[in-house]
Amino acid sequence: MKCGTSALFHYLNGTVPRSPKAAKEPGASWTPPKFSNDQQFLNGTPASIEYCNRFFSLPDEQRRFHPGIIGSIVTKEVHFFDQEPQQVHSKLPQYFAKFAGVNMSADDPAAGQCSYPRQLGLSSSSAPAMVRMEATVMYMPSRTAAGLVKEILPNTRLVALLREPATRALSSINMVIQRGDFAELKTLNRSSPEYSKVWQWVVVRELRQEMAAVNACLARVDSAAPVRRQVDQMDECMLAGQPKLSERVLDIHLGLYALHLERWLSYFAPEQLLIWSTKAFKEAPWHHMQQLAEWLGLDPSKSKRRGDFLKMHKRSYPDASLPQGFVQELAEFYAPHNERLFVLLEQRGYAAVAAQLRAAWPQELAATIEKLEQQQPQQQEQMQPQQQQQQETY
Numbered sequence: 001m002k003c004g005t006s007a008l009f010h011y012l013n014g015t016v017p018r019s020p021k022a023a024k025e026p027g028a029s030w031t032p033p034k035f036s037n038d039q040q041f042l043n044g045t046p047a048s049i050e051y052c053n054r055f056f057s058l059p060d061e062q063r064r065f066h067p068g069i070i071g072s073i074v075t076k077e078v079h080f081f082d083q084e085p086q087q088v089h090s091k092l093p094q095y096f097a098k099f100a101g102v103n104m105s106a107d108d109p110a111a112g113q114c115s116y117p118r119q120l121g122l123s124s125s126s127a128p129a130m131v132r133m134e135a136t137v138m139y140m141p142s143r144t145a146a147g148l149v150k151e152i153l154p155n156t157r158l159v160a161l162l163r164e165p166a167t168r169a170l171s172s173i174n175m176v177i178q179r180g181d182f183a184e185l186k187t188l189n190r191s192s193p194e195y196s197k198v199w200q201w202v203v204v205r206e207l208r209q210e211m212a213a214v215n216a217c218l219a220r221v222d223s224a225a226p227v228r229r230q231v232d233q234m235d236e237c238m239l240a241g242q243p244k245l246s247e248r249v250l251d252i253h254l255g256l257y258a259l260h261l262e263r264w265l266s267y268f269a270p271e272q273l274l275i276w277s278t279k280a281f282k283e284a285p286w287h288h289m290q291q292l293a294e295w296l297g298l299d300p301s302k303s304k305r306r307g308d309f310l311k312m313h314k315r316s317y318p319d320a321s322l323p324q325g326f327v328q329e330l331a332e333f334y335a336p337h338n339e340r341l342f343v344l345l346e347q348r349g350y351a352a353v354a355a356q357l358r359a360a361w362p363q364e365l366a367a368t369i370e371k372l373e374q375q376q377p378q379q380q381e382q383m384q385p386q387q388q389q390q391q392e393t394y
């Protein structure tokens with residue numbers, strides 16, 4: 001969720017992202033990529049490119065971080081528990097079939113009967129024999145996913161990677177812009193000054209609108225109600241009668257981590273939910289990966305340290321393009337929700353993570369301000385809310 005989840009998934013799985021289109025093609029299968037210098041997500045030095053080329057010539061089980069962990073063979077984001085909740089029970093066999101080594105005519109994965117350890121050449125006596133994984137970001141804010149996962153896979157293990165939410169929101173809207181969702185930017189050259197200016201207008205306009213929508217719903221939540229009820233009330237308001245949350249609130253809404261985790265923690269014990277700070281993970285990936293193997297009950301000595309943990313989906317931003325004070329405006333919006341998150345984590349046995357986040361997020365925020373905000377006030381470029389409204393028709 002713009003927190004490095006792709007990098008984590010693909011590091012564990014020994015794969016690289018495929019486009020959703022490629023994944024849907026009949027008979028699609030993963031082929032080892034050949035890396036070159038323009039492979040942007042590798043952030044690549046010649047050494048890392050050479051390393052990747054050698055790494056991807058290894059057999060599959062040697063590429064994965066641990067022989068006991070394997071990802072969905074279709075894509076990292078399966079979207080099974082969030083999109084059509086009413087069909088989850090009837091489509092369960094199709095879901096399980098998205099994981100390597102599951103033979104749906106012989107296996108009953110939900111009941112723990114699986115032939116895949118044998119199929120994959122693993123000992124079925126190692127416990128657990130195989131951890132299957134997927135990383136669908138939208139499960140986190142989904143109204144239905146937590147309850148359905150609890151019902152169908154009660155022993156599941158969950159990992160949440162949390163990035164400073166204002167920085168995450170900017171990463172999210174930047175991705176949407178680069179995807180081509182905003183007509184006003186489509187025809188502009190990304191390196192032109194005009195692009196930076198319009199990028200700024202779009203980002204400020206969209207995120208302010210989203211903050212207003214979220215605030216309007218938060219104001220309707222009964223703060224005296226039990227937590228699960230509050231979360232449901234917030235959802236009802238955000239969904240506004242639609243089956244899915246509008247993409248145009250998600251940049252902001254996803255960063256309300258307390259709200260989302262309150263729901264997940266109302267279904268799952270903290271022992272089933274591992275929470276990491278993106279920054280801490282980035283600084284000590286190997287330590288985190290070993291923690292993950294142990295937490296999953298896997299033999300950590302079988303995990304492979306394979307050089308640097310590479311960033312994926314790193315996106316460019318126009319330099320110094322946000323008006324002064326805008327990142328702070330986002331940070332102020334998130335401040336009470338962050339505080340609610342820290343208290344929740346402290347109460348539910350995650351005090352060390354809460355302390356890590358309290359220390360890391362101001363640093364992440366400062367780095368974002370330094371990277372994205374204009375350092376000198378430029379009166380004519382800065383948008384006041386009134387000017388912004390005029391720009392809505394841009």
Ligand SMILES: Nc1ncnc2c1ncn2[C@@H]1O[C@H](COP(=O)(O)OS(=O)(=O)O)[C@@H](OP(=O)(O)O)[C@H]1O
Pocket residue numbers: 001002003004005006007171172174175278279281282309310311312313314315316
């Ligand atoms: N290892 C690691 N550590 C810290 N940060 C990382 C890491 N890998 C990726 N990134 C940054 O995360 C952003 C992409 O997140 P995701 O991969 O979760 O999202 S997505 O798959 O692109 O939707 C994207 O952020 P932005 O560049 O700010 O957009 C990546 O640069």
